[in-house]
Amino acid sequence: MIHTRLTERFGLEMPIMLAPMALAGGGELAAACAAAGAFGLVGGGYGELDWTRREWEVAARRLANKAAAQRVGCGFITWKLDQDASALDWVLDQPLLPKAVFLSFGDPRPYAERIRAAGARLICQVQFLEQVPQAVEAGAEIIVAQGGAAGGHGAAAATARSTMVFVPETADWLAAHAPDVLLLGAGGIADGRGLAALLMLGADGVLLGSRLWATCEGLAPPAAKELAARTTGDGTARSPIFDVLRRKDWPAEYDFRAMRNALYREWEGREAELRADPDSARAAFDAAVAAGDFTGANVTVGEATGLIRDIPAAGEVLRRIADEAEARLGGAGALINP
């Protein structure tokens, strides 16, 4: 077993956390990750109360009376909470309290006290170094440094940081200013090489989205997962195209990585035109979603798709990654990055 400050403080058997994934990472996936010894986050996402309630209750049923119930939390998109925080309020009031709340994409400070008062720990995902002091001020126990390879939303393509540089730079900042705060790296990690590399870059663990999306428990349609398992890392890109098509009003500093399918390529480089007159493209998108046609519907996966070649159970993926990292690091033993 790999020991890091993350495994020690969060009672984990591997230094891995499931990313919260809006609509794709529900209670089954979070519970499976927790049961395997990682930390599982239900993807509260856009804060729809019905979805969060249903998926949190699935996780609660799966983890009832199990020690793994200590390893589950819920994530939210912070700027959506600014419009409606009812799902956060609901989950903080449940018999199975989330052990951590994960916030990304906005200022976490207005929600920090509410989360702490309920007894949950705060995890903040950041895309830029300048967001780190704000997250520390909010009382985050974990900062997740998200690089541009990540699937789903992240920093807009022109300014996105690379995981390879952003993680050690954030590690240096935390060592100098907030040495007790833990650091996870995210974006492009899908195997034991990635976990071992991120630990060497100064992280206490990793956050996995795409790799765990492509598992039996992930809620994405099977055809989307199978497509991801056949696509190389060249096959995704970041842009606002799918946000415009999905009528999602994201702040300009963020955009969205997904597969470059036929509808995406039609609009690539023509985002201003799409924004000016989106109706026919939205109709094509809606029709593709209704038909389960992934030449038009988005397949939300990151560059790590090039490292995904099968769709196993989440527990198997996690064990493989932990075992491979341990072997590459020369076996179990001392605390890494004490």
Ligand SMILES: Cc1cc2nc3c(=O)[nH]c(=O)nc-3n(C[C@H](O)[C@H](O)[C@H](O)COP(=O)(O)O)c2cc1C
């Ligand atoms: C399908 C999908 C949905 C996501 N939804 C969210 C979300 O709702 N909230 C969030 O903070 N991050 C979300 N993310 C980003 C993850 O938090 C994480 O940063 C990312 O998955 C890490 O990169 P990876 O996909 O290469 O593992 C999503 C990622 C994916 C792949």
